[in-house]
Amino acid sequence: MVAVAGASGFIGQALGPNLSESFAPISLSRSLREPGGGYRSCRQVDLFSLSGATEALRGARFAVYLVHSMMPAARLVQGHFEDLDVLCADNFARAAAEVGIEHIVYVGGLLPSGNALSEHLRSRQEMERALGATGIPVTTLRCGLVVGARGSSYQLLARLVRRLPLMVCPSWTSSRMQPVALGDVVAAITQVTDDVPDKSRVFDLGAADAVSYRELMAATARSFGLTRRFISVPVLSPGLSRLWVTLTTGAPKALVAPLIQSLRHDMLARPDAKLPTERPTTSLVEMLREAADEQGDVTIVPRAFRRATRPKGPSTxxxxxxxxxxxxxxxxxxxxxxxxxxxxxxxxxxxxxxxxxxxxxxxxxxxxxxxxxxxxxxxxxxxxxxxxxxxxxxxxxxxxxxxxxxxxxxxxxxxxxxxxxxxxxxxxxxxxxxxxxxxxxxxxxxxxxxxxxxxxxxxxxxxxx
Known part of the structure; x- marks a missing residue:
């Protein structure tokens, strides 16, 4: 069995059908749900609880960790997202060791060369360490921006190009990156899940060609049949960029701020760290076309855009x-x-x-x-x-x-x-x-x-x- 933490999220929903072809996947979710979407069963889990995580993982051989920026179900939360994330990952790793999980697959993000990491990227790197701290081998898939209609990062792009015929582009839009198709990420997770390594390893996932964020926005506009004009400006502070993106897209500050801080770096896949696979990498044009077609079929509001609801029960x-x-x-x-x-x-x-x-x-x-x-x-x-x-x-x-x-x-x-x-x-x-x-x-x-x-x-x- 494969237990998937974060199965109700953007990647987790797409992963279920693929995993079900070879495994009996278990959906781990904060709220109890009916099994479906390829998942054979669903288990309710609070990852802030070590005992809860242990019970949720019991009986599984492999585990997939898709959790980022997890917020506890409390009325008042005091704490930085980095510390909340590392606490959940530490609980997951301890629980996995307790029940005998053989292999953990973690989906993180591409990291820039050098040590100047933003808080958002530093948190991703810390979670790799936390998941591997108990000695279980961890396969980390560091992904570029994952392109899929229900993804929060893609939604930011789509809303920007749909709502602004003229865009002012700060200096960070010249940074280069390699997005990756949702289907390629799902295929990579499925490929490595039961391939248990002797020690932890890292693979980078990204499209074959690198583009700047400005080029990505232009390509996204073309996928919707739109033409957009871009004006470059030499400086625009992260604070102003965050305000601009938030007002235009309606995305919450908590989502936009860490992403903007990370965009000043080139986010490129290392040639010597690519996952060996026979599956051809999806091109940028194809992944954007697929996402645009899917978005045109349904009205999508990503969970990351929604206002947090007050949990039921006593105020905690x-x-x-x-x-x-x-x-x-x-x-x-x-x-x-x-x-x-x-x-x-x-x-x-x-x-x-x-x-x-x-x-x-x-x-x-x-x-x-x-x-x-x-x-x-x-x-x-x-x-x-x-x-x-x-x-x-x-x-x-x-x-x-x-x-x-x-x-x-x-x-x-x-x-x-x-x-x-x-x-x-x-x-x-x-x-x-x-x-x-x-x-x-x-x-x-x-x-x-x-x-x-x-x-x-x-x-x-x-x-x-």
Whole structure:
């Protein structure tokens, strides 16, 4: 069996029929769906939950990871997309190792030569590392802009050329790139899925010929039977470019901003990293024609363009911050240091108590002696590189089965993620947003700065409370 994370997305929907010819594909999706589109079964999964990812992958031999810029189903999300992405990929890799997955296929993006990567491209590269951190061989397919009618990047292009007869082209439109047809990506995934390598490998996917973004826009216009004029300008800041694209296409800032930041680089497939295949590469003209024909048949609003809907159920919080574990320290030390540091900072306001075995922690309001919230260490879910604590009842929190605070190392190094998941506040929501929610984020940022100071010392010393 092949488990496909992100099966309900643009590439995942096209992949199902191909995989079904040789495998029994399983669709992994945040929402429970009826099987279809080539998928034999559908499993609901929250990739922000390690236990959920483990159960979703159970019974599969191979896995395909098509997830990017995943947002948790929470009313309030605090965190950068890079950190949210690496957390999901880390959960997936840990879960895959737990259930015995033999091979992971990851679809990423082409990377420019050199080390000057945008946040968007750096995140793609980090996910390659995160997926391979447990030792499972990972085949990464780095793709150029994937051309297909339902793709968000293609929709940006299509809306620009359809809505603007005259386009002002900033300097980034001269950057060169190699788009790739959706069918070629699907064929490549199918080809490599059961070809288990001895170690991780990377292939680049792109059309035979490179074009500039301006040439791509002109070719897209021609595929619709349109003629467009382009005026080059020597400078146009990324901020103005983002505003121009957002206003013209209706795409959200969160989608456009990281893409614009990446366009200043040439995004070319390396000749020595191309996937050996007998399938002829689809030409630019052909892939644009196919996408234009499909778009003409249906009204398509990509999921990435849609406004996020408020999840059903209680209002929850997800807060994720990236930190650094000091040299010579492990995750258990980080968790203990957090409570020691917080007790010092909140002296006079909050008293932190611990049970004799250290498994139960309470935050007590000094003026009244009332518990604000509690934490219970989950020993069966904790380990050398992960500490997990369940949030328990208090004046500021409700007890749930999923509310938890965790610290974990990711990427196989000292990169540390601190995350509060599925937290349900007791305060009215609008009061929580401007008080407790803001305070929690400030505390975690300050604790991260504390760990950085310790990391700069050759032999960090820990003060005790």
């Amino acid at each position: 919080v997800c807060s994720v911050q990236r930190m650094t574990t000091p040299p010579g320290r492990d995750i258990r030390w980080v968790a203990d240091e957090y409570f020691r540091w917080l007790a010092r900072k909140m002296r006079g306001l909050i008293h932190i108590t611990r049970s004799e075995d250290g498994q139960e922690i309470q935050f007590v309001f000094r003026l009244t002696g009332q518990p604000l919230l509690g934490l219970r260490r989950l020993a069966h879910r904790s380990g050398p590189d992960r500490e997990v604590m369940l949030v328990t009842e208090g004046l500021l929190a409700r007890t749930t089965e999923r509310g938890r605070l965790e610290f974990r190392n990711v990427l196989g190094d000292r990169t540390l993620i601190a995350a509060l998941h599925d937290f349900v506040p007791r305060l009215p929501w609008w009061i929580y947003r401007v008080t407790q929610g803001t305070f929690h984020r400030w505390v975690m940022v300050r604790f991260g700065a504390h760990l950085r100071r310790l990391s700069r010392d050759e032999t960090p010393k820990t003060e005790t409370s």
